[in-house]
Amino acid sequence: MVEALRRQERAAELSPAATGAVDAAPPHLRIRGLTKRFGKFTALDRIDLEVRRGEFVAFLGPSGCGKTTLLRAICGLDPPSEGTVEQDGCDVTALPVSARDFGIVFQSYALFPNLTIRANVGYGLAATGRPKAEIARRVDELLELVGLADQADKYPAQLSGGQQQRVALARALALRPGLLLLDEPLSALDARVRARLRGEIRDLQRRLGITTIMVTHDQEEALTMADRIVVMNRGRIEQVGTPDEVYARPATAFVADFIGKMNFLPGRLLAPDRVEVEGAELLFEPPLDFGPGALVTVCLRPEDVVVREVDRRPANRLTAEVGVMEFIGNHFQTTLHVPGTGLDISADLSINAVRDLGIRPGRTIPICLPPDRLRVFPEPPRPS
Amino acid sequence: MAAASRPLATPAPVAEPAVRRVRQALSRDDLLMRAGLGLLALWLALTVVLPLRALLEKAFEGPDGNFVGLANFETYLASPALSTSLTNSLLIASLSTVICVALAFGYAWALGRTCMPAKRLFEAIAAVPILAPSLLPAIALVYLFGNQGFARWALFGHSIYGPIGIVIGEVFWTFPHALIIVTTALSTADARLYEAAASLKASRARIFWTVTLPGARYGLVSASFVVFTLVITDFGVPKVIGGSFDVLAVDVYKQVVGQQNFRMGAVIGLVLLVPALLSFAVDRFARRRQSALLTSRAVPLEPKPDPLVDRIALLFCSLVAVAILVILGTAIFASFATFWPYDLRPSFKNYDFDNMDGGGWESYRNSLEMAGLTALFGTVIVFTGAWLVEKTRRFEAVRGIVQLTALLPLAIPGLVMGLGYIFFFVEPDNPFHFLYGSMAILVICTIAHFYSVAHLTAVTALKQLDPEFESVSASLKVPLWRTFLKVTVPVCLPAILAIALYFFVNAMTTVSAVVFLYSPRTQLASIAVLNMDDAGDIAPAAAMAVLIFATSATVRLLYGLATRRLLARTQAWRRR
């Protein structure tokens, strides 16, 4: 078993994600113009996407955004209406499911309730007609891999949710697929188990270097686990980027809204790098190339409001009144009102800052809204 | 905006050629399943649709086989016998329905809404009539209320031969059917409604009229139609105890068997199809409404003890249960009496079937064979079929047709089904004509007759499985049939056994469809009951009916034991 594990680990070391040769390698998965219609309803609208070998990609979005549809279209469970899917350079769009190379873990795990854990994990292997001993060895290896070696002879119903999840994972990996698909793999679990499994799955994926796509509606899950996040909305991709990019530089107001907390402020463009918000004038970067007078939405994360050493900031310094403060645990949540303007900004203040600066409700304090933290989108704010 | 032009997003594809529709290639699994589904569609066409069509054609056919429009119907309508039979049938069916549904409601209410003791026992007793042919209560009634009946005084001089006997017999054997439906309807009650009503200080009577009854109304409607159809299309009971009281179902039999007038038989068969189809439609509608009543947040109702109410419920259920047991007991007693009513010493003389009309012990062996084959093939066909309908990917048109055809027998009375079968298979030109008069046709017809309920049971069981089993199987490159055998079948074993039992018991007790199809070599026990009664050998008829009941009951018990053992052995996974 250790042998095989090492083999996988070596493969992982050689994989582009591990070696860092990200851009050089050809994509493992290339999706073009993927469209899925159910009658008149378009569930997926011309999706284009590339996934690199060894990469962990999360499809993130609200329910009904098409992320699961996309996953099922990629593996052929619900083939798309139009478009192509290439895996390893081959067009697999029209291939039946059984002719493809992937393993999948469903939200429900879909473990066979009447088979033991061992039989579940070895289910695909047994059908290949390999010798029994070899299958047993491989199953042991896989159970070891997911830390369930001692549960082999139990039935799924006798395991906890987290353990069942790992059995499903081991079963999906049994045939050494080139692609691992996880459909909301953690959503059926309670919060603590979920947090632990996140790390475990991520580690396993790194070790095996297997290209992985995970569907989730939980932004925290996507942010902590994925190499890249594909944010989806209404059958379209809103943004593709690393967790950092998606969080820090949301490409659209939707992404900004969906991921993390965000102040949405209505604004009007004064210059390519200057915007008027509720009577206050703010600088932002990088500049936009559309004309002054355009209505925009200005976004700012509550934690990006600066209250320390404001006088050393060059731009966007304002004075604000502190509103009601809520103690959340590791920070304070408050609303800052800028007198003379209609500006109300919700801000997260660290406990340190509150203590050091003596911030209390009703006090007036200097604040700065850093220009590089302001995201301006050329559209009126959506109701959120 | 689609795929925003962020650095890492893929660039938009360069002018693709005209949009290409994706047509996923069919895997071996897909092909196999489609082939299977095609076979199933063919099977259903052959065993359900075409016989029905033959019946329709026959009803519009003249003596020379030419189309005569409604002429046959006019002839039939012109005969005075019709109005009598029709009125009689409607009267009998309505009376039986009202009495049966009222009793079933009381019984179900007592079982579900009170804390009376011995509920399990009462449930078991209520299921008794299902295990007996409908002729059994009719024969028992002769012994109870006939001119030598020991309870003749209870009729105050009225004759049991006629409407009274028919109604009692029909209520007996339709009772379990109504009970099941009404019980389901009552079990969907939401406790919160009752709490709300109680907190408003509504009296028990008021709660009953404003909450209980409306809550079960669809169930009651559904049960009423089901009972009405069963009664109006049954001919076993009126045949035995109807005396000179003519009903439609017996008219069909007279026309076809007695006078070999197939066209008239077809016409009356079609007339009988009307209430059956109506009932089918109402039942479907009512069930949908009923299930909508139970929201996911409903709280199941837990009955609270109330000495008075519980005692009344116990009394009521005891009366009904005793009535059922008395009827069954009378048949058993009469079957063992040496020479009713003059020599009541027990003997097996009446079980000496070989010297009676009706086919002798061979008919019993035939029945066992027929029921066994029906259970075996019926279960395999129905379960595999349901699986194919549920799990075949795409192929919507055929799946839809099969699904619809599978439900069709629910709307066809057995009598009509049997007629369709003779018309279809008796034609010498029919390539399947060789089946006529064989055991196979009895098995095939019985499977078709009881297809729908078995199919629905299978579908329900399959729907409870994780829908992704097949996806997992495909992704692991395991052929689907393997998953079907290794996972689907074992997990659904309880439902599969229930289907087999359903087929077996119905095949043992059914008369209506097979009465037109049996041949001397394929005499059946249930038909022997009919024929022995015809020849005046009532005691042996009772004996055969009791034998059928005993067989069904034994198989039912074996099923209970087998399920328990099977669950213990092969379904260890159900335990935590």
Place this chain on the structure above:
Amino acid sequence: MSSTRRRFAGLAVATFALATAASAARAATELTVYTALEADQLKAYQQAFEKANPDVKIRWVRDSTGIVTAKLLAEKANPQADVVMGLAATSLMLLDEEGLLLPYAPKGLEKVKPTMRDPADPPKWVGMDVWSSAFCFNTVEAGKRGLKAPTSWADLVDPAYKGQITMPNPASSGTGFLMVSAWLQMMGEEKGWAYMDALHQNIAAYTHSGSKPCRQAGAGEYVIGLSFEYRANKTKKDGAPIEVILPKEGLGWDMEAIGIVKTTKKLEAAKKLADWAVSEEANRLYAQNFAIVALPGIASKLEHVKGDVEAMLIKNDFAWAAANRDRILAEWSKRYDGKSEPRS
């Protein structure tokens, strides 16, 4: 994958096997014989015949006289039967009129009483035995009600018997028809129908089969059952408290006869059965059930039937009965159908 195919193929084969197994022909020639004989007689006849002719197997299609007749007439375009055995002579004459019967002189025909065969030469049918009407009178129930035993047809219309008499429906039962035919021949049409009108007042039910009235009388369900002597004898033997009464005016009767269906494809086997049916062995078997059989000198006495049955038979004009059968039945149905038991 091959095992998948095997599974489906297996299913198909099994289904087909199921379909054909039952209909597969046996090695011996199988004769389809339509009959109205009583079930308890069939077995003995079949055993004796098949013992003598091991290469022929009989497949009975049994029902009451009226139904077998209707079935044969309905199938006349495509007859299913090879032989008709044990059906009323009046019915066989009807079939003959339709040209359905094959003229054939069975071996030993010369010994048969001349009155008990089709006068044509060779005959289309040959009689086997005579069955005649008899009353089954339940003495226990009669005692309870203080009823006297009837001794004649005429006694039956006594209002004392109201609701206590059952008789077979002549449309379905040969026993019923021979009574009606006898009344009409004895009394003449007009008086005959008048008699039936009066009798109708006392009838509780017209049964489907000829046996049932006697069975019901035996069980005390009704006091008097108009039936036939074989059933009466047997019912009494079974322990019923009945007296078998032969009405003094004379007994209605009919013959059970055998004839070969013209279209049979198994002529040799059919002839064997016809030959056997006139043999002495067969006649001895008939004699166990009937007082009068086709061969002279074999007549037996039924244990519980008192009186000389043969002497009491009325003069029966079969040709007239056969010719008027349809008309009589139609008239009968018009008058009395209301009290008929289902099925006729």
